[in-house]
Amino acid sequence: MLAVMASSFAQHAPVRLGVVGLTHSHVHWILGSPKSDAYQIVGIMEPNTDLAERYAKQYKFSMDMVYPTMDAMIKATSPHAVTAFGTIFEHLEVVETCAPKGIHVMVEKPLAVNLEHAKKMEALAKKHKIHLITNYETTWYPTMQKSYDLLKNKAVGDVRKVIIRDGHKGPVRINLEPEFLSWLIDPIQNGAGALTDFGCYGANLITWFMDGKKPISVTAVTQQMQKENNPLVDDDATIILTYENSNAILQPSWNWPIGRKDLEIYGTLGAIYADNSSNLRVRKSEGYDRYKEEKLELKPLDQPYNDPFHYFSAIINNEISIQPSDLSSLENNMVVMEILDAAKRSAKSKKTVVLR
Missing domain, CATH: 3.30.360.10 (Dihydrodipicolinate Reductase; domain 2)
Structure with missing residues (x-):
């Protein structure tokens, strides 16, 4: 079932998370996570309808949650943050779309497809004062x-x-x-x-x-x-x-x-x-x-240091700080x-x- 787990740690309303892309297989991590008080998946952006329908059937979520573009998903669901599960090249576009709107971004490793993209992403994150973090399994x-x-x-x-x-x-x-x-x-x-x-x-x-x-x-x-x-x-x-x-x-x-x-x-x-x-x-x-x-x-x-989604939510809610x-x-x-x-x-x- 779609996300979010019972957490004695969370002291705030669940962070509204948007999932951008389903082509990175690490997306199974968040789609398969148990329910949480820390975060809630409010929308999914994936233009590949066949892929989205396959995962909707597997994880029991409604296709009403799925949008063809980031702008459509953001407008309909007002996420506080997004997690990027598309190609590494697409990480820059995610930050370009979300940072000016004040939406925090977590990408799968590595941060960017090259150093040029990384520098643009860094500049956008600093300018718009968003959290931009990278998730590694290790x-x-x-x-x-x-x-x-x-x-x-x-x-x-x-x-x-x-x-x-x-x-x-x-x-x-x-x-x-x-x-x-x-x-x-x-x-x-x-x-x-x-x-x-x-x-x-x-x-x-x-x-x-x-x-x-x-x-x-x-x-x-x-x-x-x-x-x-x-x-x-x-x-x-x-x-x-x-x-x-x-x-x-x-x-x-x-x-x-x-x-x-x-x-x-x-x-x-x-x-x-x-x-x-x-x-x-x-x-x-x-x-x-x-x-x-x-x-x-x-x-x-211990939570929230045991998985990326609770960690990201805790950072957004100022429950922990990142060094x-x-x-x-x-x-x-x-x-x-x-x-x-x-x-x-x-x-x-x-x-x-x-x-x-």
Whole structure:
């Protein structure tokens, strides 16, 4: 059933949410969410009637909620905010339409299709004083929050190397819905292939770990291992980021045999392994190659930090505040866009790109 869950946290009337687009399969997240006191879906914009009818049947919502354009949906439903589940290229249009009306926007990762679009979106958000946040699945992983806390408490000493791996077998091989697949492997609508689709996760997390600092340099190599499935875009990338006393290696790929979103943090005293959303290991160094290991199985984060829609609603209602280096923040995600832009330029030129 369509959205919104019982929340002791919410102290305000439910935030009126509009859903813009249904072609991104992450839209199942909000359509399949239980009811909430924090937010309410008031309208859906989707010009593809067949797609909208399919989801209406699946999630038991009325087609009376569906509108062919953003303007029609906004005029009829007066949303406080919208969530964008269309192509990455369309994120700019969503902000161009909503920001002047004072409507807050949450987009699926990455923030924009390229740095040029991102800068326009940033300017509009600041001019019209709206919240513009980016949603990543890993933001709501308790292991990522625990890794951050351990890092800031120097549990493994000073950080020296971070390795972040994200991806799956590839959009074709995991049988993505055709409406999503058609634009995910398009360089115009998605910006690139695995480099943007999964490279943004690592760029987002390392920017958080580094308190919003940009890397000194970016070096990237891309490959195309499934030309038959992804003829126009990369499907594997390795991105090396250098910082003053550390470095990060991002490994986004559509060629992993098993889907993954995990990371390793190496400090001067030990290592942190976030194996998935709930399992984490901490190793403390002992001698040359020995270590003492602690294994943790973590519980879900507390509301509103356990999912994007309660988080977005809490920000809009001023129940929580977002900090510049936070995973969802505009500031963090502008750095992400600089990293992705530099990675694309590095892969194309086969040279390291220095960020100024």
